[in-house]
Amino acid sequence: MTLEERLTEALHEADRFDPSPDLFARVGRSITEDLTHRKRLLRINLSILLGTVLSLGYFAVAVTSGPRGATIAAWEIKLFEVAILGILIIVLAPNIRRFARSYVADIFHLSPETGDRFLAVLDVAYYLVFIGLILIDSDFGPPGAELVFGAALADTASKFGFFLLAMGLLHAVNIVAMPFIGLIFNSVTRLALRQEAGNAAPSETLRARSADRNARAIVIALIVVVLALALTMLMGPVVGGILG
Amino acid sequence: MFWLAVVAAEKSVWTSEELERRAFVENLYHQQAVALVRLARIFTDDRSGAEDIVQEAFIKLYHAAGRINDPKKSAAYIRSIVLNLARDQNRRGLMSLRHQDGLLDRHPVEKPDEQVVRTESQAEVLEALDTLSPRQRDCLVLRFYMDLSERDIADTLSISPNSVKTHCQRGMKALAERLEVVA
Numbered sequence: 001m002t003l004e005e006r007l008t009e010a011l012h013e014a015d016r017f018d019p020s021p022d023l024f025a026r027v028g029r030s031i032t033e034d035l036t037h038r039k040r041l042l043r044i045n046l047s048i049l050l051g052t053v054l055s056l057g058y059f060a061v062a063v064t065s066g067p068r069g070a071t072i073a074a075w076e077i078k079l080f081e082v083a084i085l086g087i088l089i090i091v092l093a094p095n096i097r098r099f100a101r102s103y104v105a106d107i108f109h110l111s112p113e114t115g116d117r118f119l120a121v122l123d124v125a126y127y128l129v130f131i132g133l134i135l136i137d138s139d140f141g142p143p144g145a146e147l148v149f150g151a152a153l154a155d156t157a158s159k160f161g162f163f164l165l166a167m168g169l170l171h172a173v174n175i176v177a178m179p180f181i182g183l184i185f186n187s188v189t190r191l192a193l194r195q196e197a198g199n200a201a202p203s204e205t206l207r208a209r210s211a212d213r214n215a216r217a218i219v220i221a222l223i224v225v226v227l228a229l230a231l232t233m234l235m236g237p238v239v240g241g242i243l244g
Numbered sequence: 245m246f247w248l249a250v251v252a253a254e255k256s257v258w259t260s261e262e263l264e265r266r267a268f269v270e271n272l273y274h275q276q277a278v279a280l281v282r283l284a285r286i287f288t289d290d291r292s293g294a295e296d297i298v299q300e301a302f303i304k305l306y307h308a309a310g311r312i313n314d315p316k317k318s319a320a321y322i323r324s325i326v327l328n329l330a331r332d333q334n335r336r337g338l339m340s341l342r343h344q345d346g347l348l349d350r351h352p353v354e355k356p357d358e359q360v361v362r363t364e365s366q367a368e369v370l371e372a373l374d375t376l377s378p379r380q381r382d383c384l385v386l387r388f389y390m391d392l393s394e395r396d397i398a399d400t401l402s403i404s405p406n407s408v409k410t411h412c413q414r415g416m417k418a419l420a421e422r423l424e425v426v427a
Contacts, residue, residue: 003419004388006366007384007419008388008389009366009367010365010373011286011389014286014389017281017291017294018278019277019298020291022293023277023295023298024273026299027298027299028297029301030303031306034303
């Protein structure tokens with residue numbers, strides 16, 4: 001056999017392989033998903049560009065030149081802050097929800113409907129907390145107050161940073177706390193289901209027993225911490241008075 | 245027509261340009277998919293890897309459809325995408341063909357020592373092919389597996405026909421030397 005023939009024969013082993021019957025459908029779906037993703041990215045980029053242009057246009061109109069240099073009315077910069085923070089809340093909420101959905105479904109696997117309701121309650125809490133944060137700092141300043149533009153912009157950027165930091169920290173706490181909440185909830189749900197089934201309940205697995213033990217330990221630890229804090233708050237002034 | 249039904253079912257609204265591109269991709273799929281999956285299979289570890297490459301290639305083809313001026317070159321274009329994707333993914337390469345189950349499935353029943361000799365011979369050739377440079381390997385695979393002409397190989401790899409000739413000659417020489425060493 002010549003080298004060419006050997007090479008041809010070896011390569012033609014690939015003839016054993018045919019595409020899966022569903023490959024064509026997968027190609028179609030991939031193209032659709034890719035297009036949807038690209039359109040979404042384009043919308044995001046256009047929104048950012050539009051937002052930047054509108055912001056620059058707003059400042060071009062609002063900023064005036066005076067003896068102190070470039071200045072802006074206090075209410076104008078505050079209005080800009082409130083608008084941007086409001087937009088941030090509205091834009092971030094559905095994205096956070098989208099990523100959180102599968103995480104929550106995994107934690108509340110014994111009752112996915114509870115997971116959905118938990119997310120809905122979290123949404124309400126999210127809006128209350130962040131709208132509250134915006135309103136707390138909603139002082140538009142005395143009428144006619146003018147601020148130096150550079151300093152006002154730096155102050156605004158700090159507020160945005162604080163806001164995003166608060167959002168990030170609260171979500172981090174949520175992410176860390178949720179598995180513990182899920183553990184306790186699933187343990188209680190399993191107990192309720194077993195009581196409902198009575199003698200017909202299947203025997204518990206080692207894993208379920210271990211999860212129930214961990215849930216009880218967490219609840220006991222939480223009770224101890226709360227009692228210790230309460231005791232400290234009650235007894236603290238008394239002990240301080242005695243020692244003082 | 246298939247895609248029009250899928251689109252209607254998904255309640256999506258596609259522009260006429262998007263529909264034209266989909267029709268173009270569908271047409272090319274029916275002509276080339278089997279050959280492309282087999283070509284990708286030569287460079288990947290398994291069927292799913294080969295199909296992933298072909299899937300990705302058709303997505304890229306879809307987006308580049310507007311830039312392809314000559315429809316006759318679309319087969320060469322998608323072949324080049326498949327080869328580039330296979331190379332980029334840095335698979336184990338041609339060695340994989342000899343490790344698959346059922347290597348002897350399509351061969352008629354033979355004496356056991358003849359089956360072993362054929363499999364070992366194939367394995368030696370594929371191992372030797374794996375030692376070549378990517379360009380030489382691509383040229384030889386397109387020449388001896390897909391039976392493409394030098395012109396078609398040149399279009400696929402975006403090189404001149406003379407370069408194809410040179411790569412094939414050098415590749416075969418290196419193969420011969422390698423197989424003599426093994427022997």
